[in-house]
Amino acid sequence: MIREMIVVEGKDDTTAVKRAVNADTIETGGSAIGEDVLVRIELAQARRGVIVLTDPDAPGERIRKIVSERVPDCKHAFLTKDEARGRRGIGVEHASDEAIRRALERVRGPEAATDEPAEIEWNDLLAAGLIVHASSAGRRERMGEILGIGYANGKQFYKRCLMFRITKAEFQAALEQLEQEGR
Template sequence: MKIKEIIVVEGKDDTVAVKRAVDADTIETNGSAVSESTLRKIELAEERRGVIVFTDPDYPGERIRKIVSGRVPTCKHAFLPKKEAISKNQNDLGVENATPEAIREALLHAKQETTEFNEVVTWQDLHAAGLIAGVHAKKRRERLGELLRIGYANGKQLHKRLHTFRITAEEFGAAMQRVFEEETN
């Protein structure tokens, strides 16, 4: 599978994992302190071919994602569920631990942010679905993020991502129905 866009990853091990899964070029940020020269490369890549940000599903990965999208708001984002990014010995979390299939799936579902704010899924909808407070809220948000391919987020971030990635009320409803069905099984 050939990817037209250049994929922004955190380091060399991520590049190796991505290249095992797809035919693509990468730019490595070399950690969460993204340099000015790296940001300029990412801007040029977006201008010429497009960019997909594909970072680890952890705090440093989210930090990199915010820095890059702050500078290049038209970039796409690919999210890897935590369970797909955990090493065999359970002590390392990262893109480099994912299978080629999981990487391809994440890249296939890359989504572009939008600055348009047309609230379709409301804060009240999130409360009603038990995504903001309650015993199962965190687990539900995690599963919803996997199903919608927008990554795990706390309640406030989830609300923003639903809008940023233009998740419709229908998509949200179908995903939540699946979350509830899985809970009862």
């Protein structure tokens, strides 16, 4: 049983998560999260901890941002767009059991953080071709997969590197893998 409560968007996501792992969920009911749901998430964080697992799309990122602002110490699990792609769109409900388990094994949050100060700088993203580059969106998407922090635009990607305390060594290893793949 996963100790933390997993925040998902809806009933189909709950069904997929429970099919993959033994866990309890809190459904946001979509991107218009009500105050009552945010209060439940705060209570869950205080009692058991919270893992946010939302769809890898704009509404999912909006939910992740709202929850993170309200409950800053929550953990995050990410699915790639390919893992979450189904016949009728992209979502947690389309992910395989294995993909959901993998995402939950790669949870990122404050407990995984080191005591070392954040090392990644904006210039590191620039030098790596993750911003202001013809292929920056695709490169960020793959780097996010490798680092386990999901896809984001340049500014959000940088914030995630800081929030999850990605070290220079982690960043460099991910960049080397990206370049070996020819991206």
